[in-house]
Amino acid sequence: MDDETRLTYGSLPPEAALSLLGNDVRTTILWTLSEARGGDGPPPILPFSTLKERTGLDIDSSRFNYHLQELTGTFVERVDPDTRDDAQLVSGMAGPKTDGFRLRPEGTTLIRTVRAWSIDGDGSRARVELDQECHHCDGTLIGRYENAIFAVQCDDCDYLYDYNLTPPGIVAASDGRLDRVAAFNRQQRRAFASGICPLCAGPLDSEFQEPAETGYPRSDLRSVLIRRGCAHCGNKDNLTVGEFLCADAGLIAFCHERGLDVTTTPLWELPFAATDRAVTVETTDPWTVTLQIDLAGDRLVLGVDESLAVVKRRRA
Ligand SMILES: [Zn+2]
Ligand SMILES: [Zn+2]
Structure with a gap:
């Protein structure tokens, strides 16, 4: 800077x-x-x-x-x-x-x-059990709010589904708390996926990261993470390949035509976005990755290169 x-x-x-x-x-x-x-x-x-x-x-x-x-x-x-x-x-x-x-x-x-970042009452901590099983081990997903971070993590295998700086008012709400957190996170990720800083509208740089380099728990269950950062204000976030491609109009349309609205569904409920099980790393120097979504008997394959351009798009 x-x-x-x-x-x-x-x-x-x-x-x-x-x-x-x-x-x-x-x-x-x-x-x-x-x-x-x-x-x-x-x-x-x-x-x-x-x-x-x-x-x-x-x-x-x-x-x-x-x-x-x-x-x-x-x-x-x-x-x-x-x-x-x-x-x-x-x-x-x-x-x-x-x-x-x-x-x-x-x-x-x-x-x-x-x-x-102010609320009435105590919003410093919260714990909620999600009505969603872990995509890896069928364990219980727990949402926790602590130190201004809302995290969704499997209580059994420790896989981390979400980890986001979150204002306390969202978490302190008694009604619709998870829906609000999900919507807030989705909007943040969407901005990062689109390459526009949600704080200052600056352009975002990007870098593919080996999961072991990120400090995320259970990196053995991940293939790659996309780190995006704003050089102007310092805002940054990590996205899975699936989270990144949730901003792709072709992916949104493919899912919508098959009854799945990725613009309203919590990210942790989308296996192809919440995990890397649908991701194949083709090359690492430079990085190219493929996401394959199977839905209602149809298949969508999207390929992304290191510049985050969609270089392959195939329906089957
Ligand atoms: Zn699990
Ligand atoms: Zn910024």
């Missing part, structure tokens, strides 16, 4: 933008502007006096203003209807323009991230 020339949209080096947050007056301002939004609609514009009053901070106006100005241009924007000096504003997000302050998109994203 080349951090020397990297700037935030507010034209600050990333560390400088982060250091702006190291003050409780400023974090209170950001939170207050976020609370004023109430979760929907364009960010409301709060006049200076209203904003100060809502923060509940017992400090004089000049000190409050100093900290507000420090945030302005990076996490907060000033709206001044008289000067129309709103080049920095998200003017498309209409609404009456009054004199005041509101969150910039960076401030909204920052607070949204904090909210996404």
Whole structure:
């Protein structure tokens, strides 16, 4: 990563933008502007006096203003209807323009991230038994949430079906918890399979990995893993060949025509995506692999090369 020339949209080096947050007056301002939004609609514009009053901070106006100005241009924007000096504003997000302050998109994203990783009550740990047998040994699949990771693993043979950074709210939900985790993971994998970082929309690089090099348990049950990473923000994930090809329109259509919707089925319920049993490694230098799906008496064969291009496509 080349951090020397990297700037935030507010034209600050990333560390400088982060250091702006190291003050409780400023974090209170950001939170207050976020609370004023109430979760929907364009960010409301709060006049200076209203904003100060809502923060509940017992400090004089000049000190409050100093900290507000420090945030302005990076996490907060000033709206001044008289000067129309709103080049920095998200003017498309209409609404009456009054004199005041509101969150910039960076401030909204920052607070949204904090909210996404916060829940009411205890969501630090969870354990759930899945209504799905292990594709390798018919053992019981267990979903566990710990240290912000949701993992699905066979309780008998230890094969790891899923391992994903997951916000606690999904896991703490009492209803439909597994469906939500499955949908969240599928959407993340889909982005990685498509080559677009789900955090920053940057391009992803890719690398085929020998299972033994990945640290995954039971690497003896795997053939290969595709590691994809974003050089811009550092986001990364590992995909099986089947998970990668679940973004392929031909695979989606083949399965759908035979009553299987891979766009809604949890990945751990798809043997060809959850395991490598349908995968054949043809060559390793460079890598070429084949996925063979047998469904309703028909067969789909897809071949992928090291650049992740589908180089073979055959129905039988
Ligand atoms: Zn098992
Ligand atoms: Zn990224």
